[in-house]
Amino acid sequence: MAFIDRIQKDLTEAMKLKDELRLSVLRMVKSALKNKEIEKIRPLDDAESLQVLQTLVKQRKESVEQFSRGGRADLADKETREIAIIETYLPAAANEADMDRAIEAAIAETSANSPKQMGAVIKAARARLEGKTVDGKALSDRVRDRLSRMN
Secondary structure, three states: OOHHHHHHHHHHHHHHHOOHHHHHHHHHHHHHHHHHHHHHOOOOOHHHHHHHHHHHHHHHHHHHHHHHHOOOHHHHHHHHHHHHHHHOOOOOEOOHHHHHHHHHHHHHHHOOOOHHHHHHHHHHHHHHOOOOEOOHHHHHHHHHHHHHHOO
16 A cells, blocks of 8 residues: 555544544645655655655654753654654664664675765665665764774
Protein backbone atom coordinates (compact mmCIF):
# COMPACT_ATOMS: atom_id res chain seq x y z
CA MET A 1 0.00 0.00 0.00
CA ALA A 2 1.37 3.40 -0.99
CA PHE A 3 2.14 5.87 1.80
CA ILE A 4 -0.54 8.31 0.73
CA ASP A 5 -3.17 5.52 0.73
CA ARG A 6 -2.10 4.34 4.17
CA ILE A 7 -2.22 7.91 5.50
CA GLN A 8 -5.71 8.39 4.02
CA LYS A 9 -6.95 5.15 5.63
CA ASP A 10 -5.52 6.15 9.03
CA LEU A 11 -6.92 9.67 8.60
CA THR A 12 -10.43 8.26 8.12
CA GLU A 13 -9.95 6.08 11.19
CA ALA A 14 -8.79 9.08 13.26
CA MET A 15 -11.92 10.98 12.16
CA LYS A 16 -14.13 8.12 13.33
CA LEU A 17 -12.31 7.94 16.67
CA LYS A 18 -12.37 11.74 17.03
CA ASP A 19 -8.62 11.72 17.75
CA GLU A 20 -7.94 15.42 17.12
CA LEU A 21 -4.13 15.40 17.43
CA ARG A 22 -3.68 12.35 15.20
CA LEU A 23 -6.16 13.81 12.71
CA SER A 24 -4.33 17.13 12.45
CA VAL A 25 -0.92 15.41 12.13
CA LEU A 26 -2.16 13.06 9.41
CA ARG A 27 -3.75 15.95 7.51
CA MET A 28 -0.44 17.82 7.68
CA VAL A 29 1.48 14.73 6.51
CA LYS A 30 -0.94 14.12 3.64
CA SER A 31 -0.68 17.77 2.62
CA ALA A 32 3.14 17.63 2.66
CA LEU A 33 3.12 14.47 0.53
CA LYS A 34 0.64 15.97 -1.94
CA ASN A 35 2.68 19.19 -2.20
CA LYS A 36 5.79 17.15 -2.99
CA GLU A 37 3.86 15.19 -5.64
CA ILE A 38 2.73 18.46 -7.21
CA GLU A 39 6.31 19.75 -7.12
CA LYS A 40 7.63 16.58 -8.80
CA ILE A 41 4.66 16.42 -11.23
CA ARG A 42 4.32 12.67 -10.60
CA PRO A 43 3.42 10.27 -7.78
CA LEU A 44 6.14 9.82 -5.15
CA ASP A 45 7.92 6.54 -4.68
CA ASP A 46 8.38 5.14 -1.16
CA ALA A 47 11.89 6.56 -0.76
CA GLU A 48 10.70 10.07 -1.62
CA SER A 49 7.74 9.72 0.74
CA LEU A 50 10.08 8.62 3.52
CA GLN A 51 12.25 11.66 2.84
CA VAL A 52 9.23 13.95 3.25
CA LEU A 53 8.33 12.27 6.56
CA GLN A 54 11.92 12.52 7.81
CA THR A 55 11.91 16.22 6.97
CA LEU A 56 8.70 16.70 8.96
CA VAL A 57 10.24 14.91 11.96
CA LYS A 58 13.39 17.02 11.70
CA GLN A 59 11.34 20.23 11.60
CA ARG A 60 9.43 19.18 14.70
CA LYS A 61 12.61 18.27 16.58
CA GLU A 62 13.97 21.73 15.82
CA SER A 63 10.68 23.24 17.04
CA VAL A 64 10.86 21.24 20.29
CA GLU A 65 14.35 22.61 20.87
CA GLN A 66 13.22 26.18 20.21
CA PHE A 67 10.09 25.88 22.37
CA SER A 68 12.08 24.32 25.21
CA ARG A 69 14.60 27.16 25.06
CA GLY A 70 11.76 29.67 25.01
CA GLY A 71 10.10 28.17 28.08
CA ARG A 72 7.04 26.87 26.19
CA ALA A 73 6.85 23.32 27.54
CA ASP A 74 3.23 22.99 26.37
CA LEU A 75 4.15 23.59 22.72
CA ALA A 76 7.28 21.43 23.00
CA ASP A 77 5.12 18.60 24.37
CA LYS A 78 2.63 18.93 21.48
CA GLU A 79 5.46 18.79 18.92
CA THR A 80 6.92 15.71 20.68
CA ARG A 81 3.55 13.94 20.43
CA GLU A 82 3.40 14.86 16.73
CA ILE A 83 6.87 13.37 16.20
CA ALA A 84 5.71 10.10 17.78
CA ILE A 85 2.76 9.90 15.37
CA ILE A 86 4.88 10.62 12.28
CA GLU A 87 7.57 8.14 13.36
CA THR A 88 5.05 5.28 13.27
CA TYR A 89 5.23 5.57 9.46
CA LEU A 90 9.03 5.51 9.33
CA PRO A 91 11.16 2.36 9.29
CA ALA A 92 13.21 1.49 12.37
CA ALA A 93 16.00 3.92 13.10
CA ALA A 94 19.60 2.86 12.69
CA ASN A 95 21.16 2.40 16.12
CA GLU A 96 24.71 3.42 17.03
CA ALA A 97 26.12 -0.05 16.38
CA ASP A 98 24.53 -0.13 12.91
CA MET A 99 25.95 3.29 12.12
CA ASP A 100 29.42 2.34 13.38
CA ARG A 101 29.47 -0.86 11.29
CA ALA A 102 28.31 1.04 8.19
CA ILE A 103 30.93 3.76 8.77
CA GLU A 104 33.76 1.23 9.19
CA ALA A 105 32.69 -0.62 6.03
CA ALA A 106 32.36 2.67 4.13
CA ILE A 107 35.83 3.79 5.23
CA ALA A 108 37.29 0.47 4.07
CA GLU A 109 35.34 0.65 0.80
CA THR A 110 36.41 4.22 0.00
CA SER A 111 39.93 3.89 1.46
CA ALA A 112 39.31 7.17 3.27
CA ASN A 113 42.00 8.37 5.64
CA SER A 114 41.23 12.05 6.26
CA PRO A 115 38.25 14.30 6.99
CA LYS A 116 38.53 15.62 3.42
CA GLN A 117 36.93 12.36 2.21
CA MET A 118 33.96 12.70 4.55
CA GLY A 119 31.40 13.13 1.75
CA ALA A 120 32.32 9.85 0.07
CA VAL A 121 32.23 7.99 3.40
CA ILE A 122 28.81 9.42 4.32
CA LYS A 123 27.42 8.49 0.90
CA ALA A 124 28.71 4.92 1.19
CA ALA A 125 27.49 4.60 4.80
CA ARG A 126 24.01 5.84 3.82
CA ALA A 127 23.89 3.23 1.06
CA ARG A 128 24.68 0.52 3.63
CA LEU A 129 21.95 1.84 5.96
CA GLU A 130 19.32 1.79 3.19
CA GLY A 131 15.87 0.93 4.53
CA LYS A 132 16.53 2.40 7.98
CA THR A 133 15.86 5.88 9.25
CA VAL A 134 19.18 7.68 9.60
CA ASP A 135 19.78 10.94 11.45
CA GLY A 136 22.02 12.71 8.95
CA LYS A 137 23.60 15.01 11.54
CA ALA A 138 24.44 12.13 13.86
CA LEU A 139 25.91 10.15 10.97
CA SER A 140 28.06 13.05 9.76
CA ASP A 141 29.25 13.79 13.32
CA ARG A 142 30.26 10.14 13.77
CA VAL A 143 32.05 10.04 10.40
CA ARG A 144 33.89 13.30 11.17
CA ASP A 145 34.93 11.99 14.58
CA ARG A 146 36.12 8.67 13.16
CA LEU A 147 38.07 10.25 10.30
CA SER A 148 39.69 12.88 12.52
CA ARG A 149 40.94 10.11 14.88
CA MET A 150 42.72 8.46 11.92
CA ASN A 151 45.26 11.31 11.67
